[in-house]
Amino acid sequence: MEIEKIVENVAFNLLKQAVIYLPEDVKQALKKAYEEETSETGKTQLKAILDNIELAEKYQAPICQDTGTIIFYIKAGSEVKGLEKIENALINATKRATKEVPLRPNAVNPFTQKNSGDNTGRFIPFLNWEIVPGNSLELTVMPKGGGSENVCVTGMLVPGEGINGLKKFVVETVIKAGAKPCPPNILGIAMGGGTDIAIKLAKKALLRPLTEPNPDPEIAKLEKEILEAVNMTGIGPMGLGGKTTVLGVNIEYAYRHPASFPAAVAFNCWAARRASARINADGTVEYLTHKKGV
Ligand code: SF4
Incomplete structure (x- = not known):
């Protein structure tokens, strides 16, 4: 399969994982906070958050209606071929996830106030590039709450x-x-x-x-x-x-x-969403933050 298609599929899966399943460290920290919270109201809020997380997983629905602004971090091995195709793949993955997961469309033109309807627009999704030695590609998505x-x-x-x-x-x-x-x-x-x-x-x-x-x-x-x-x-x-x-x-x-x-x-926010995967030179994929959701 071509790198563009692999990246698009992986980025789609990462978006889906990120908005439905909180990373394990965040879930555990929220559980610990619930156990240790001494305020009655605070405890009720944490219970509602924990129930919300459970229901999102059960019904495969985003943990929050605000599915954020989509930000990608890309650690690209300098030997990876086809890096010029990655941006397009990430834009396509974002459009697809908006439709299929679905994600709330959150990308608005600041001049016209028009929502693009698919979470993409000028500089969005925002891409943070890092070039590292090697031939693998590490992708991370952070849907960042407003x-x-x-x-x-x-x-x-x-x-x-x-x-x-x-x-x-x-x-x-x-x-x-x-x-x-x-x-x-x-x-x-x-x-x-x-x-x-x-x-x-x-x-x-x-x-x-x-x-x-x-x-x-x-x-x-x-x-x-x-x-x-x-x-x-x-x-x-x-x-x-x-x-x-x-x-x-x-x-x-x-x-x-x-x-x-x-x-x-x-x-x-408490909905601290992030998901990462590594795409190896032979096209195999390792999901690094989540076991579920692919
Ligand atoms: S800030 Fe976070 S928890 Fe609050 S509405 Fe936005 S995504 Fe949801």
Whole structure:
């Protein structure tokens, strides 16, 4: 089979998996939050979320009506042939998934306000490319919810305030976001680079499973500290109060200019959808995040 068709089929399956089945680490984190939540209202909200997840799997329906804006991450081996055909394959997969899964059409022209009806349009689905050595292709899809997108921010911190300034920025951002991003959330936090680089890294950090702390022990410690701090806000599940506002914090960074301290916070909602697969040179496919749904 041609690479274009293989990629289209795999991307279609990934979209279907992602919107119906939450990744196991997110499901387990929500279950743990339910067991440990002390607020009665918070517990009721988490129970509703867990029931929702179960029903979506049973009826093969999306876990949320907001099936998000479609973002792909592509790790392309430099020896893979036909890379120029991938974009078209991903657009076709998105159109097909919109019709067949189905996904709610969420791509709107900002000038005319017209919905394209198939989740595609200028720069959508958005493609993030990374060229790596080898001859395989790793595809990841993140259907990114609108509510959680609306509160993502990039800020310019005071370099002299360092990490304390970052902590303050994150806590203030979470308080300001309140119930809007459909908590409990996952936070992708990034610092350095530039404003564009920070938000890109923050969003990419949302792909790291909740079971994998940062490999750098100092950053892993900071992730834990920020998690504890934001959960002291009491915003709670769906903003109705409780100790589970955030399920996990993933931090990324780039080096920064001495005079600049860009930082970004990307929110994912409880419907933290992502799915990945690897396409090998011989055309075989390994689904990396999900066992079900293909
Ligand atoms: S932010 Fe997430 S949970 Fe909330 S409506 Fe959108 S996709 Fe659904």
